[in-house]
Amino acid sequence: MALVLTEEQSMLRDSARGLISDKAPVSHLRHLRDSRDATGFSRDLWQAFAEMGFAGLLVPEEFGGSGLGCVEAGVVMEEIGRTLMPSPFLSTGVVAASALARAGNAAQKSEYLPKIASGALLASLAVDEGAKHRPLQTSLQASRSGNGFKLNGAKALVVDGHVADLLIVAARTAGSAGERDGLTLFLINPRAKGIAIERTVMVDAHNAARIEFNNVEVDVDGVLGEVDQGFAPLDVVLNIGSGAVASEMVGLSEEVFGRTVEYLKQRKQFGKPIGEFQALQHRAAQLYIDIEITRAAVLKALQTLDGDFANAAAAVAVAKARAGVTATRAVQEGVQMHGGMGMTDQFDIGFFMKRARVCEELFGDANFHAEQLARARGY
Amino acid sequence: MADLEQFRRETRAWLEANCPAEMRRPAVSDDDVFWGGRNARFSSEPQRVWFERMRDKGWTVPDWPREYGGGGLDAAETKVLREEMAAIGARLPLSSFGIWMLGPALLKYGTEEQKKEHLPKIAAGLIRWCQGYSEPNAGSDLASLQTRATSDGDHFIINGQKIWTSYANYADWIFCLVRTDPNVKKHDGISFILFDMASKGVSTKPILLISGYSPFCETFFDNVRVPKSHVVGQINRGWDVAKYLLQHERAMISGMGERGAGRPLGQIAADSVGSDGQGRLGDAILRSQIATFEVDEAALAAAAERTTDLAKAGQAHPAFSSAMKYYGTELNKRRHEILMSAGGIDALEWEGERSKDGARPRAWLRTKANSIEGGTSEVMLGIVAKRILDLPGA
Ligand SMILES: Cc1cc2nc3c(=O)[nH]c(=O)nc-3n(C[C@H](O)[C@H](O)[C@H](O)COP(=O)(O)OP(=O)(O)OC[C@H]3O[C@@H](n4cnc5c(N)ncnc54)[C@H](O)[C@@H]3O)c2cc1C
Numbered sequence: 206m207a208l209v210l211t212e213e214q215s216m217l218r219d220s221a222r223g224l225i226s227d228k229a230p231v232s233h234l235r236h237l238r239d240s241r242d243a244t245g246f247s248r249d250l251w252q253a254f255a256e257m258g259f260a261g262l263l264v265p266e267e268f269g270g271s272g273l274g275c276v277e278a279g280v281v282m283e284e285i286g287r288t289l290m291p292s293p294f295l296s297t298g299v300v301a302a303s304a305l306a307r308a309g310n311a312a313q314k315s316e317y318l319p320k321i322a323s324g325a326l327l328a329s330l331a332v333d334e335g336a337k338h339r340p341l342q343t344s345l346q347a348s349r350s351g352n353g354f355k356l357n358g359a360k361a362l363v364v365d366g367h368v369a370d371l372l373i374v375a376a377r378t379a380g381s382a383g384e385r386d387g388l389t390l391f392l393i394n395p396r397a398k399g400i401a402i403e404r405t406v407m408v409d410a411h412n413a414a415r416i417e418f419n420n421v422e423v424d425v426d427g428v429l430g431e432v433d434q435g436f437a438p439l440d441v442v443l444n445i446g447s448g449a450v451a452s453e454m455v456g457l458s459e460e461v462f463g464r465t466v467e468y469l470k471q472r473k474q475f476g477k478p479i480g481e482f483q484a485l486q487h488r489a490a491q492l493y494i495d496i497e498i499t500r501a502a503v504l505k506a507l508q509t510l511d512g513d514f515a516n517a518a519a520a521v522a523v524a525k526a527r528a529g530v531t532a533t534r535a536v537q538e539g540v541q542m543h544g545g546m547g548m549t550d551q552f553d554i555g556f557f558m559k560r561a562r563v564c565e566e567l568f569g570d571a572n573f574h575a576e577q578l579a580r581a582r583g584y
Numbered sequence: 585m586a587d588l589e590q591f592r593r594e595t596r597a598w599l600e601a602n603c604p605a606e607m608r609r610p611a612v613s614d615d616d617v618f619w620g621g622r623n624a625r626f627s628s629e630p631q632r633v634w635f636e637r638m639r640d641k642g643w644t645v646p647d648w649p650r651e652y653g654g655g656g657l658d659a660a661e662t663k664v665l666r667e668e669m670a671a672i673g674a675r676l677p678l679s680s681f682g683i684w685m686l687g688p689a690l691l692k693y694g695t696e697e698q699k700k701e702h703l704p705k706i707a708a709g710l711i712r713w714c715q716g717y718s719e720p721n722a723g724s725d726l727a728s729l730q731t732r733a734t735s736d737g738d739h740f741i742i743n744g745q746k747i748w749t750s751y752a753n754y755a756d757w758i759f760c761l762v763r764t765d766p767n768v769k770k771h772d773g774i775s776f777i778l779f780d781m782a783s784k785g786v787s788t789k790p791i792l793l794i795s796g797y798s799p800f801c802e803t804f805f806d807n808v809r810v811p812k813s814h815v816v817g818q819i820n821r822g823w824d825v826a827k828y829l830l831q832h833e834r835a836m837i838s839g840m841g842e843r844g845a846g847r848p849l850g851q852i853a854a855d856s857v858g859s860d861g862q863g864r865l866g867d868a869i870l871r872s873q874i875a876t877f878e879v880d881e882a883a884l885a886a887a888a889e890r891t892t893d894l895a896k897a898g899q900a901h902p903a904f905s906s907a908m909k910y911y912g913t914e915l916n917k918r919r920h921e922i923l924m925s926a927g928g929i930d931a932l933e934w935e936g937e938r939s940k941d942g943a944r945p946r947a948w949l950r951t952k953a954n955s956i957e958g959g960t961s962e963v964m965l966g967i968v969a970k971r972i973l974d975l976p977g978a
Contacts, residue, residue, distance in 0.1 A: 336856035336928035337867070362929045406935040408945040413932070474725040484962050533921075540794075540952050544723050544960060545748045548793055548953045555794030555949070562924060562945070563932055570925060572869040 206512065208504055214280055217273075221284040224253060229290035231553045237291060238410035244368055245404075245412040246291040252324050259294060261322025263302045268318035270302070274511035275445055279452035279503065286456025289560050291411050293327050296365040299449045300442055301328030304373050308390065308430035308438035317371060317392075329369040330442065331360035331416055338362075338569040340375065340443060341383055341436070345418060347376035347391065353424035354378065356391070356399075359417045362566065366414025367404035369395050374418070379433050388436040390429040397421055409559040441514075444521045447568040448510055451503045451521075451528035454564050458496050458528075458535035461557045465489070465539045472544075485542060492538055499524075499531040519581050522574040529571035532561040591661055595668045602637045604630035608673045610846035612943055614797070617679050620709025622756050635709065638677035645683055645707045648691070652699055653707030659896035663889075673846070681750075682706030682713040684836040686759050689776075689829040693817040702778070714781070715833075716746040716760035716803060717826065723748075724963050726761070727770045727823065731805065733762035733777065735812075740764070740777065742785075742808040748957070752788040752801035755781050759829075765820050776822035776829075779810040795949040796934075796942075830959065834905040837958045838912030839888055849874050849919070853926035870925060877918055884908075884915055903971035910964035913954035920948040 210218065228250055237245060254260050259281055264270020271277075278299050285292060302321050305314060305328075320326035332340055345358030356376055366372070372393045380387030395402060399421040407413050430438045466489055469480030479485055506524035509517040536558040540547035547554050565571065607630050611617055615627040618635055626632040638644055641655060647662040648654025657665060687706055690699055705711040722729040731744025742762055752758070757780055765773030781788075785808040788801040817825040850865055853874060858866040865871035891908055894900040923944060924931050931948075933939035955961040970978035 333929060335858070336926075336930045338928075362932070405933050408932050408934045408942065410934075473721075474723060475728075476725075479724075482962070484965070537917075537952070541955060541961070544956055545718065545953075548956060550792040550794050550796065558794065558949070558952070559945075562948075566929055566932060570928075572867055572873075572925070575869055576867070 206508055208501060208508065210276070210280065210504075214276060217277055218280045218284065220257065221259065221281045222287070224257065225284045225288050225290055228253065229292075230288050231556055234289050234291055234410060234556060235553075245365075245410075246293060250290075251293055254292065254294060254298075255322065255324025260298050260324045261302070261318075262298060263306065264318045264322040265306055268306075268314055269322040270318065271322075275448055275507045276504070276511055278445075278449055279507040282449045282452035283456035283459075286453035286458075286560075287460040289409075289457070289556055293365050293368075295446070295449055295453070296329045296369070296412075297321055297327050300330045300364075300446045301371070301373055303445045304330065304390065304429065304438065304442045307441060312426075313392065313429065326370045327365055327368055328371040328373060329363050329366045329414075330373045330375075330446070331363045331366065332375045332439065332443070333362045334358070334360060338566065338573060340439060341385065343375045343377055343388055344382040345374070345376045347378045347389060347423075349378075350422065351424075353422060353427065354389075354391070356393070356418040356421040356423065359415065361405075361413075361415050363414045363416050364567070365412045366395075366416055367402050367412065371395070372416070373429060375435060375439055385436045387433050388439065389432050390435040390439060391423050392427045392429050393421065393423055397423070407563060409556070409563040411560065411563060413563075440518075443568055444517055445510060447521050447525040447574070448503070448506050450564050450567045451506065451524040454528035454532040454561065455496070455500050455503050457557055457561055457564070458499070458532045461535045461539040461554065462489075462492055462496060464554065465542050468543055479542075488538060488542075492535060495531050495534060499527040502527045519578055522577040522581065525569065526571040526574035526578070529565045529574070532564065533571075536561045588660055588664060592664050592668065595665055596671075598641075599668055599672060599674060602634075603669075603672060603674045604634055606630035607634040607675045607677075609675075610673065611675055612940070614799075616675065618677065618709070619712055619751070619754070620678055620680055620682075621712025621754065622710070623754065624709060624712070634675070635677045639708055642707065644678040644709065645687065648687065648703065648707060652691075652703035653705075654703075659893075663892070678709045680706060680709070680712060681715055681755075681759075682711065685715060685829050685833045686713050686778075688832045689759075689825050690816065692828060693776075693825045697813075698778075698816060711756045712751070712754060714749050714752045714755035714758050714803075716749055716752075716758045718748045719745060720747050724960055726826070727774065729761055729763060729774065731760070731762045732766070733764050733775060733810075735764075736809070738812050739809050740775075740812060740815075742777075742779075742805045742810060744805050746803040746805075748791070748800050749788070749803040750800045750957075752781070752803045753790055757781060758786075758803070759816075761822055761826055764822075768820070771823045773820055774822040774826065775819050776816045776825040777810055778814045778816060779808065783808050783810070785809075793950065794952070795946040797946065797950075831902060831905040833958045834909035834964070835891070837954060838905070838908040840912070840916060840954065849878065849922060849926070852923065856927055856930060870922070873925075874922055877915070877922055880915055881919070884911055888912070901972055903967050906959070906964040906967040907972070909958060910955075910961050910968070913951075914961060916954050917951050920951045924948050 258271045261270030262273045262277055266272040305317050347354040347356050372395050374391045374393050376389055377387055378389040399419040401417040403415045405413050405415055470478055472479050503524040506520040509520040539554045543554055546552050618631055643655045646655035646657045646665050650656040719729050733740040733742045760777050761774055762777055763773050764775040785806040787804045790798040790801050792798045854865055860866055927944050931944045934942035969975045
């Protein structure tokens with residue numbers, strides 16, 4: 206398959222860009238932050254997303270979605286990255302929709318997927334526990350109890366956790382931290398007894414929560430996939446999530462880069478545009494090359510996720526690792542080349558730096574993914 | 585040498601007896617730093633005690649002459665004092681632009697009257713200074729500054745705008761670069777002048793940083809009258825003073841990171857990342873990043889020590905502070921990238937008690953200015969290329 210967007214995918218990009226740049230420029234995020242908005246995103250915009258078919262982009266057509274793939278999800282994520290629009294698209298439209306579509310039974314799919322596609326249901330994956338993304342280390346306990354399970358433990362960085370209508374929780378039903386076997390995914394009502402949700406105000410002003418589970422009861426119907434065999438579907442979903450966040454980082458990197466190049470043309474010192482200084486020209490050129498290479502790696506990963514699923518892990522690791530390093534570099538150069546201006550809150554560039562930092566931790570940082578690659582290659 | 589060993593023993597004993605335990609922990613927030621000034625307030629009793637004891641010994645500025653409120657120590661003694669303070673993790677008793685920047689410039693270029701007037705007040709933390717260099721259109725190209733000082737008898741009348749003036753809203757006095765002759769080459773018409781921020785016509789407007797704090801300002805001058813006797817050095821020769829001061833500023837910024845050093849990075853990382861069965865940090869790549877960082881950090885510390893010693897011996901290249909400023913600030917940014925990486929998810933929180941109101945990410949964001957303030961990294965490399973390497977066209 207050609208490593209370029211198809212015509213349909215380009216059209217999708219244009220319509221996503223139209224909506225997002227019009228309705229949610231960076232000032233939208235700034236406003237949500239400054240007004241300490243309780244929801245953390247615009248429900249109206251999410252509805253508009255649903256109407257354009259984005260919310261259900263990964264939901265199969267039989268459940269009211271568009272039945273598109275990871276490349277298309279990446280196209281939308283990239284546009285989100287350009288304006289840093291806070292949106293449940295990642296948590297619900299990409300991660301939760303994939304988890305349900307791939308691991309859910311018929312009843313679960315028909316209960317939840319149509320609501321995701323229509324924008325009526327928000328769902329969050331709760332996987333991380335420690336300071337770093339280490340899914341195999343999951344240790345939140347789910348012990349058998351009556352006709353179901355009892356959950357005890359805590360989760361962190363649950364994206365949109367405080368507004369979710371449904372939680373997908375990775376828990377340990379057997380074995381111990383570090384083992385593949387013994388993980389189970391559960392569908393849990395966030396209003397169930399024993400759940401305490403704390404919204405955490407994050408550096409990037411995007412949504413995240415810490416959630417505590419204290420003897421939370423869930424019956425067997427709440428198991429997503431098979432008991433003790435949850436790691437395989439979780440891994441798939443995490444790969445899709447990683448690919449999506451990598452796309453967001455490409456959009457973010459390109460936007461910061463574009464703004465920076467513009468500044469190099471405008472800002473004058475020593476009687477000329479600072480873009481005339483070769484020291485800056487070369488770094489801008491290097492960054493351009495970095496971004497283009499990363500863009501290719503990310504598209505490759507997304508295509509592999511759609512076409513050659515079994516072999517996608519390594520491509521995803523490459524994409525997320527590259528995207529992390531590239532975005533970090535792009536925002537650092539962005540701030541540095543703007544001088545004092547780049548350090549001010551009034552200027553948008555800082556928002557990109559903050560979001561890049563969070564994207565880096567989401568689904569594993571560049572080190573994590575490089576380590577995954579090393580392991581996959583057997584060294 | 586025997587005398588120096590004696591001095592070391594006495595200093596160690598004095599510090600042991602006089603530095604409160606609370607002042608031996610790394611400063612984490614701005615509250616932990618005492619800046620002095622007319623409106624100064626101590627954030628704690630130990631902070632006051634520590635400051636006053638050090639001030640009384642002249643050790644807020646140990647190497648300044650005693651007659652100006654300093655400790656009168658020679659280079660070797662000053663070094664011993666710093667080493668002994670570092671050994672117990674003692675905080676600086678007083679931080680100030682007066683100590684780091686203006687003081688050295690006054691010692692070299694000031695009249696006797698100016699030294700007597702200003703240095704003791706800096707040493708005693710009575711007056712807090714800010715730096716009026718940068719303007720909206722004069723950043724890296726500082727010498728193109730436009731703030732005008734026009735002659736009016738034995739006064740100058742100052743009009744114009746500065747920007748990025750750190751702590752201008754808290755400062756009592758400003759050392760300021762102004763254009764006294766617009767009709768000559770840009771470096772030749774600048775004067776270095778001191779005035780009270782409470783003067784009529786001075787106003788400030790805070791600017792918010794990406795860290796969410798507001799440590800700097802836009803500063804406006806509207807017909808501010810300043811006596812000509814407040815010019816340091818000769819009128820129209822202010823660029824010499826400005827450059828000399830910048831060398832001290834750059835040396836100071838270069839050492840910023842080290843001063844904050846507390847627990848080893850690897851241990852901080854192990855708190856959140858954990859370790860493998862053999863006591864190695866749980867993330868092999870992070871471990872190698874930290875180890876590589878620490879190699880560079882230790883080397884930089886040696887270079888800083890050597891630079892100070894060379895300067896005291898009169899053998900330092902005057903532009904070498906630019907090399908140190910470049911390396912020190914880039915390294916400090918790396919330190920904070922590593923801290924963010926080590927802190928992971930926990931280090932993303934921006935508010936609340938658990939994260940001490942986002943202390944780690946806010947500190948990380950603040951370090952991004954290190955390679956901008958006091959002259960950017962690009963400008964530092966340019967200075968090295970031109971003044972040390974003498975490269976053509978640089
Ligand atoms: C936190 C903070 C505190 C500060 N405190 C003070 C203060 O107290 N007092 C004060 O006077 N100033 C202060 N400054 C201002 C600081 O000195 C300036 O920001 C700095 O000199 C850069 O100027 P600028 O912001 O105008 O950037 P510009 O000069 O516009 O630079 C923009 C970019 O162009 C690059 N560039 C410019 N010229 C060249 C060249 N010839 N070759 C290659 N690259 C080039 C720069 O390196 C930078 O990356 C502070 C700044 C910050 C961020």
